[in-house]
Amino acid sequence: MDTTVSSERVFITLPNADISLLRALAKKMGWTIKRQRKSGIEKGLEDIKNGNVYHAENSDDLIKQILG
Numbered sequence: 001m002d003t004t005v006s007s008e009r010v011f012i013t014l015p016n017a018d019i020s021l022l023r024a025l026a027k028k029m030g031w032t033i034k035r036q037r038k039s040g041i042e043k044g045l046e047d048i049k050n051g052n053v054y055h056a057e058n059s060d061d062l063i064k065q066i067l068g
Contacts, residue, residue: 014022026033038046047053056062
């Protein structure tokens with residue numbers, strides 16, 4: 001007798017501190033976990049969208065901004 005197991009893809013948001021707990025639970029239950037990570041370009045576009053952009057007048061000003 002063949003049995004088919006259906007599966008469903010679920011997306012959840014967890015704090016980084018709880019990822020290890022999820023991994024342990026998934027291992028015990030036989031689940032698979034795949035993390036979708038943002039590329040550098042996606043992160044940069046998100047920063048621009050959120051207004052996290054800084055302007056420097058010249059290289060000296062840039063160094064001052066970086067070093068604080």
